[in-house]
Amino acid sequence: MGVKTVINAAGRRVPLQINGQAVVPFKGVGKHRPSGLKYAPPIPSCADFPADGNKLTGSLEEALRKCGLRDGMTISTHHHLRDGDLISNKIFEIASSMGVKDLVWFPSASFPCNDPVIKYLEDGTINRIEGSMNGPLGRFVSEGRMKGTAVLRSHGGRVQAIQDGEVKIDIAVLAAPTADQFGNAKGTGGPSSCGVIGYGKPDSMYASKVIIVTDNLVDFPCYPMEIEGNYVDYVVVADKIGLPEKIVSGTTEITKSPDRILIAELTASFLEKSGILHDGVTMQAGAGGTSLAIGVFIHEILKKKGWKSKYGFGGSTRYMVKMLEEGQMGCILDAQAFDLDAVKSIEKNPDHIPYPVFNAYNYHSKGNLTSMMDIMILGATEIDLNFNANVVTHSDGFLLHGIGGWQNCLHARNVILPVPLFRDRIPVIVDEVTTLCGPGELIDVIVTERGIAINPLRKDLIKKLKGSGLPVVAIKELKDEAEKICGRPQKPEFDERIVAAIKWVDGTVIDVVRKLKNK
Amino acid sequence: MKKVSAGNAGPKVRSDCQIILEPAQRGGIAFDLKSKVKSLYGESIKDLCRQMLHFYGIKNAKVDINDSGALPFVIMARLEAAVRSMTGTESEYLPEMLKENLYKTSAGRTRFSRLYLPGNNPGLMINAGLHQAHGIILDLEDSVAPDRKEEARILVRNALRQIDFRGAERMVRINQGETGFSDLESVIPQNVNLILIPKCETAENVREVEGRITSILKRNKIRNEVFLMPIVESARGVANCYEIAMASESVVAIAVGLEDLTADLGIQRTPEGTETLFARSQIVIAAKAAGIQPIDSVYSDVADIAGLTQNVIKSKNLGFEGMGCIHPRQIRVINNGYAPTEQDIEKARKIVAAYEEAVKNGTGVVAVGSKMIDAPVVKRALKTIELARKTVPGER
Numbered sequence: 001m002g003v004k005t006v007i008n009a010a011g012r013r014v015p016l017q018i019n020g021q022a023v024v025p026f027k028g029v030g031k032h033r034p035s036g037l038k039y040a041p042p043i044p045s046c047a048d049f050p051a052d053g054n055k056l057t058g059s060l061e062e063a064l065r066k067c068g069l070r071d072g073m074t075i076s077t078h079h080h081l082r083d084g085d086l087i088s089n090k091i092f093e094i095a096s097s098m099g100v101k102d103l104v105w106f107p108s109a110s111f112p113c114n115d116p117v118i119k120y121l122e123d124g125t126i127n128r129i130e131g132s133m134n135g136p137l138g139r140f141v142s143e144g145r146m147k148g149t150a151v152l153r154s155h156g157g158r159v160q161a162i163q164d165g166e167v168k169i170d171i172a173v174l175a176a177p178t179a180d181q182f183g184n185a186k187g188t189g190g191p192s193s194c195g196v197i198g199y200g201k202p203d204s205m206y207a208s209k210v211i212i213v214t215d216n217l218v219d220f221p222c223y224p225m226e227i228e229g230n231y232v233d234y235v236v237v238a239d240k241i242g243l244p245e246k247i248v249s250g251t252t253e254i255t256k257s258p259d260r261i262l263i264a265e266l267t268a269s270f271l272e273k274s275g276i277l278h279d280g281v282t283m284q285a286g287a288g289g290t291s292l293a294i295g296v297f298i299h300e301i302l303k304k305k306g307w308k309s310k311y312g313f314g315g316s317t318r319y320m321v322k323m324l325e326e327g328q329m330g331c332i333l334d335a336q337a338f339d340l341d342a343v344k345s346i347e348k349n350p351d352h353i354p355y356p357v358f359n360a361y362n363y364h365s366k367g368n369l370t371s372m373m374d375i376m377i378l379g380a381t382e383i384d385l386n387f388n389a390n391v392v393t394h395s396d397g398f399l400l401h402g403i404g405g406w407q408n409c410l411h412a413r414n415v416i417l418p419v420p421l422f423r424d425r426i427p428v429i430v431d432e433v434t435t436l437c438g439p440g441e442l443i444d445v446i447v448t449e450r451g452i453a454i455n456p457l458r459k460d461l462i463k464k465l466k467g468s469g470l471p472v473v474a475i476k477e478l479k480d481e482a483e484k485i486c487g488r489p490q491k492p493e494f495d496e497r498i499v500a501a502i503k504w505v506d507g508t509v510i511d512v513v514r515k516l517k518n519k
Numbered sequence: 520m521k522k523v524s525a526g527n528a529g530p531k532v533r534s535d536c537q538i539i540l541e542p543a544q545r546g547g548i549a550f551d552l553k554s555k556v557k558s559l560y561g562e563s564i565k566d567l568c569r570q571m572l573h574f575y576g577i578k579n580a581k582v583d584i585n586d587s588g589a590l591p592f593v594i595m596a597r598l599e600a601a602v603r604s605m606t607g608t609e610s611e612y613l614p615e616m617l618k619e620n621l622y623k624t625s626a627g628r629t630r631f632s633r634l635y636l637p638g639n640n641p642g643l644m645i646n647a648g649l650h651q652a653h654g655i656i657l658d659l660e661d662s663v664a665p666d667r668k669e670e671a672r673i674l675v676r677n678a679l680r681q682i683d684f685r686g687a688e689r690m691v692r693i694n695q696g697e698t699g700f701s702d703l704e705s706v707i708p709q710n711v712n713l714i715l716i717p718k719c720e721t722a723e724n725v726r727e728v729e730g731r732i733t734s735i736l737k738r739n740k741i742r743n744e745v746f747l748m749p750i751v752e753s754a755r756g757v758a759n760c761y762e763i764a765m766a767s768e769s770v771v772a773i774a775v776g777l778e779d780l781t782a783d784l785g786i787q788r789t790p791e792g793t794e795t796l797f798a799r800s801q802i803v804i805a806a807k808a809a810g811i812q813p814i815d816s817v818y819s820d821v822a823d824i825a826g827l828t829q830n831v832i833k834s835k836n837l838g839f840e841g842m843g844c845i846h847p848r849q850i851r852v853i854n855n856g857y858a859p860t861e862q863d864i865e866k867a868r869k870i871v872a873a874y875e876e877a878v879k880n881g882t883g884v885v886a887v888g889s890k891m892i893d894a895p896v897v898k899r900a901l902k903t904i905e906l907a908r909k910t911v912p913g914e915r
Contacts, residue, residue, distance in 0.1 A: 258847035259646045396558040424534055424588025425556045449649050485645070487591055489559035 003498075010388075010436055014509040018501045019128065019148050021166075024508045029439055032506040038364070039165025041208050053182040053220060055235045060087075060213060061094045063234040064171065067209035071101045072127075073170035076207060078200035079109035080175070080187060080336060084246030087175045087213050087238070089113075092120040100125060104148070106167055107131040108158060108199040109402050113246065121146055130167060131158075132402020133500070141499050142398045144515035150399070150500035152392055154407035155199070155335075156361025156368075157505050162206045163364045164507055172207035174200040174227060175241045179214035183232025184225035187337075187354070188347050190216025192242040195316075195337030195346045197226050198356030204231040215241045226354060252317045252339040254296055255289030259420060259449045264290050266470070267377070267418045267447045268297030273468045274461055276375060276414050279307040283375035284409060287317050287338040290418050291377050295319045298375075302328040313360065313373065316342040316352070324351060333369070335360060335405070361408035363506045368411060376412035380419055382433045385475055387440030387455050389417065390433040392502060395426050397434055397492030397516050399500055407505050410442040414461075421448040427482035427489065429453075429475060434492065436511040437502055446475065453478055493517040525600035525670045526593075527639070528585035534642035536589040540601040541581040548572055548579070554586035567591060568598055571612050575602050592681035593641045593674065600670035611673075616680040616709070624688045624712040626746060626771045629653055629909050630812055631841040631857040632850045633690060637662035639671035641678070648684035650847040651854070656690040659702050660717050668698055672705045679709035688712045690748070693728075700731050707735040711745055713771070718779065719749035720756045725766035732769075746771040748814065752779035757798045764809035774814035774843070775802045790826070792833070803838035815842035824852060831856030858910040859903045867900035867907075874900075 003015045008025035016022060024032065049055065057063045075095075077088045088107060095103060101124050105117065109132045118140050120126045128148025133141050141150050153161055161167045176185035177192045187197040192215055204210050204227045212227070213236045220229075255261060271277040277298065285291040296319055302309060308327065312320050314334035318341035323329040325345075333355035337343045345352045360369035370376070380389040381401070391406050393399050409415070419428045429446070444461065446453040453475035454461050465472050494514035504510040520542040528537035536554075543549070550565050568582055582598075589597070592614045599612050633654030636643050639662075647655050657678060663671040679689060692715035693702040703714070716728050725747060732745050747769045751760050757780070764773050777795050781788040788794070799815070806813035815834040818827045827849055834842060835857050842857075844850050859867070869887050874897045877885040885892040 258650060261848070262649055396556075425590060426559060426588070449646060485590060487560060487563055489556075490562055492558050 008509065010439055010510055012436055012511045014501070014512055015498060018151065018498075018509070023501070026504050026508040026510040029441060030506075032508050034164055034507070038163045039168065039206065041206055053229070055183055055229075055232060056181050056217075057234040057236055060090060060173070060211070060236050060238065061098075063211045063236050064091070064094055064173075065098075066234060067171045067211065069095060069098065069100055069171065072103070073100075074104040074106050074168060076106040076169045076172045076203045077108070078174060078197060078203065079107055079111065080194045080197045080199060081192065081242035081247050082194070083111040083113045084192070084243035085111065085113055085175065086243065087173060087241055089116045091173050092117055092125050096120050096123060096125040102127040102147075105129045105131065106158075106169060108155065109404065110134060110137060112136075132404065133399050134401055138399035138401070142393075142513065142516050144495070144497055144499055146499065149498055150513075151503060152403055152500055153503045154361065154403045154505055155357045155405040156363060156408035157403070157503050157507065159202045159357065159362040160364055160505065160507050161503070162202050163362070166507055169203055169207035171209045171211065172200065172203035173211045173213060174203060176212050176214045176227065177241070178216045178218055178222055179212045179235060180218050180220040180222040180229065181235055182220050183210070183212050183227070183229035183235050184220070184222040185212050185214065185227040185229075185232075186222060186225055188343070189218075190214070192216070192240070192244060192247060193343055193347075194242070194247045195343040196334055196354040196356075198335055198354060200227055201356045204228070209233045211236060213238050213241055215239060226356070248337060248339050248343060252287050252292060252319070253289060254293040254319070257289070260290045261293055262449045263418045263420065263447055264293035264297055266449070266452060267294045267416060268301060270416070270445065270447060270452055270465070270470055271298065271375060272301050273470060274464050277301060277307075278374075279305070280310045281307070281375060282310050282312070282373045283377075284313040284315070284370075284373055284412070285375075285377035286379065287315055288379060291379075292317060292319050294377055294418065295323070299323050299326075299328055313355075313369065314338075314342065316345070318342060321345040321352070324349065333360070357405065357408075361405055361505075368408070370409050371411040371413075373412040374414060376409045376415045378406055378409055378415060378417055380417050380428070380438075382428060382430050383417060383419065383443070383446055383475075384430050384433045384440070385479060387443040387446070387475065388433050388436050389438045389440070389443055390435045391437045392500075393435040393513055395430065395434055395489060395492070397494060397513075399513055403437060403502070407438055410438050414445070415443050416445045416447060417443060418447040421450050421478060421482045422486050425486045427479070427486050429479040429482055431479070435502060435513055439510075446478070448478055450481055451478055520605050523601050523604040525604065526589075526597035528587065532587050532642070534588050534590065534593065534645060535640070536584055536586040536594055536597055538594075538597045538601045539583040540598075540605050541583075542605060543579040543581055545579055548577075549581045551581070551583045552586065554584065554588075556586065556588050563591075564594060567594060571595065571598050571602070574612055575606065575608060575610070577602065577606070589641065590645065590681075592677040596674040596677045597670065600673050603673075604669065611676075614677050614681050617683055619683050620680065620689070621710055622686065623744070624746070628688065629841075629906070630688065630772055630814065631910065632844050632853040633688070633814075633841065634844045634847065634850060635662070635692075635817070638675045639663050639667050641674060644678050644682055647847070648682065648687055650850050652687050652844060652847075652850045653841070653854070654688035654690050654713070655684045656692050656715060656843070657706075658692045660692050660694050668694065672702055676705045676709055679706060679711065690715060692717055692750075699728070703728070703731050703735055707732055707745065708739045708741060710743060713746040713748055715774070716747060716749040717776070718752045718756070719763055720751075720753055721759055722762040722766035725749055725763055725770060729767045729769055745769065748772045748774055750774045750776045751802060752776035753783045754780070756780075757801050760802055761805040761808060764805045764811055770809070770811060772812035772814050772841075773802060773806045773809075775799055775816050777816035778819075799837055799839070807838065812840040813838060815839040817843035817845050818849065819845065821846040821849065824848070827852050828856060854910065859907045863903050864907045864911070867903035870897060870900035871904060
């Protein structure tokens with residue numbers, strides 16, 4: 001549509017404008033340095049707020065009206081209620097009934113429970129989503145049915161976009177498991193406890209208007225407050241903000257698949273033999289079945305050696321909590337709780353510390369927690385021969401996942417991607433990734449059930465692993481093996497139209513997703 | 520010709536496909552392809568099917584494919600099964616035999632663990648070789664429903680050509696009787712290392728199977744050695760087990776199947792296993808007398824690793840030299856359990872050292888500490904060291 005495109009530093013063709021806004025093409029890792037001042041919301045005055053501190057408002061609709069909800073506004077939400085979120089959809093239901101159009105939804109992530117917003121994308125209430133797009137939402141976008149262009153950012157990139165003023169939040173609607181009438185809020189307590197609500201913190205500080213929605217109103221002061229009432233305009237009490245059984249999985253489980261367990265064992269063994277695992281090690285792993293199994297194996301090695309991890313960064317799970325409680329982990333810094341044991345641990349254990357990504361991942365922070373970490377276990381849908389990886393689309397070109405903290409975590413000292421060589425018949429290691437989300441220079445090791453590939457940039461690891469007995473091979477060999485077994489897949493065909501932009505952690509455009517050709 | 524179906528589909532099925540083939544008078548080959556990998560492999564799946572139908576001389580047909588990510592050799596097996604059942608043809612459409620699959624095994628090789636794979640379930644086969652079982656059994660017998668025997672046979676044949684089991688002994692458990700002989704026709708030309716003979720009751724059972732194998736090998740001009748492992752699963756089998764063990768040079772091991780045996784005896788199987796102690800000991804004695812390996816029954820509770828560990832210790836102490844596995848997670852426990860322990864190896868080393876010392880000094884009397892050592896003890900120690908060299912990582 002006449003938008004000029006250029007080839008960015010990663011070799012990808014990207015536009016210079018998205019949704020009518022100028023954007024900067026990716027320049028290389030750590031190369032972009034925005035200057036000037038951070039964005040700031042309008043100046044409020046306490047004289048305009050009730051002297052008794054009571055900001056209770058009748059309903060979400062009333063609060064939205066008081067915030068001046070109108071066409072084209074940007075509405076933000078956090079995703080701590082995960083697949084049990086009852087609030088986000090409600091906002092757009094209200095907006096639709098008010099006849100408001102062209103909103104931008106800016107969630108920190110979306111879940112299957114948010115699929116009903118497709119209705120509001122279709123009726124024009126929402127112009128676009130800037131956040132993650134999973135399942136049916138991703139399909140909707142890939143088919144080119146969303147009016148605006150989606151923008152996908154990492155958790156840290158979301159904070160960066162807020163601070164750069166790239167995204168100006170008009171109204172933040174923040175669900176809170178516990179809050180007081182002044183707007184102080186936290187993630188623990190009440191029927192919808194989710195542990196932490198740190199993803200909402202930058203929204204509270206930078207949005208023009210802030211609404212807290214809670215189903216557990218307590219008398220002032222609600223403490224320890226993760227979101228401070230000073231930033232809050234209105235407090236709404238709802239019957240129910242979430243479905244507890246879907247907020248956290250009752251229990252996270254390690255994988256039962258023998259092939260995944262093999263991958264986990266190989267990963268743990270690699271970490272041990274490479275010397276990456278040591279007394280005082282720091283680490284982060286996700287809540288997927290394979291990651292959890294790796295955590296369990298690491299725990300065993302630490303026990304056997306009498307070592308202790310200094311801290312772990314969560315996404316916490318019961319397996320991490322076990323390491324903490326049994327003394328193999330000093331403390332957990334936690335951005336989100338994945339299961340009930342993790343939520344309980346946050347509530348009772350002072351060494352299990354809520355730690356917003358605001359501090360951990362943001363490109364505009366004065367230092368970055370992830371680059372201080374020794375072990376980072378991540379996933380990917382595709383990895384190519386240059387170790388570039390994709391997490392948002394599948395090989396068939398459909399947008400199916402968000403970036404989450406994945407890009408931010410690539411800055412750790414040792415980034416390890418344990419992945420199966422193929423899923424069903426779909427090879428994970430390919431010639432070139434369908435969508436580039438992370439540059440290969442940041443990805444150190446790929447562990448598959450059929451061999452381990454080390455990035456040639458990591459000469460130190462290659463040397464250490466010589467004679468270790470581990471199946472270290474060139475990444476090309478893994479790719480060839482996958483193709484020998486699965487056959488060479490045909491490539492998906494795309495139209496010119498850009499349906500989503502993938503931002504790098506610094507706000508530059510690393511790649512785009514194009515509309516899939518109709519067949 | 521009628522409408523036919525082969526293979527599996529459904530929400531829980533992975534890496535398989537169902538093909539429904541319907542004859543037609545005109546219109547060429549009409550596909551209805553449902554596949555989760557359609558955008559990546561849709562064209563290649565159709566091309567493969569077209570090639571095969573051309574090979575079979577089928578010009579008009581409706582082909583419905585419900586695919587859950589089946590690999591090409593699986594699609595080939597399913598389509599062949601459908602074509603055979605529609606037309607009655609017996610001609611085979613063979614995928615390439617991987618050259619890495621042409622290895623031989625030896626009669627005396629270690630057989631601590633052998634992993635059972637249901638013969639009509641391709642999803643479990645693909646990565647089976649990664650888990651380091653000493654043997655992989657593609658099972659055509661009890662794990663395959665009676666009306667699926669034909670398609671399983673084709674699938675197993677293709678798997679033997681296309682899956683690299685990475686050095687594991689390539690085994691097939693055939694059916695009893697005529698079905699079993701048809702199984703042999705299909706699998707023997709695929710470099711099978713060992714055939715398991717189920718519900719074996721007499722030496723004659725073994726010789727029959729051996730005879731069939733010999734004639735198939737001759738007819739196909741193959742000079743392979745195919746070993747045999749009869750499974751004794753009945754009172755009659757137990758009573759005849761020495762003759763069974765001695766029935767042929769090709770018999771390298773004899774296994775016991777306790778589920779069927781306890782059923783035959785009309786008794787309950789217990790965790791202690793007292794009720795089958797005699798039968799198991801009988802198998803061990805027969806095997807040792809015949810100079811072959813006695814192999815124990817599977818442990819069926821895959822979640823109970825502690826129970827399995829205990830079971831392996833008991834089994835090893837009875838004299839068994841391996842057992843079946845029904846889940847990859849059992850493999851390591853079994854491999855470690857039957858391997859000599861550190862103490863075993865240490866003790867064996869001392870005995871052998873003392874023996875060598877005695878030979879050197881010409882004393883004729885061997886002693887370790889205050890204990891006198893007999894010749895059989897030395898022989899056993901040598902066996903232990905030999906076994907450790909083969910099965911314990913780091914032992915030479």
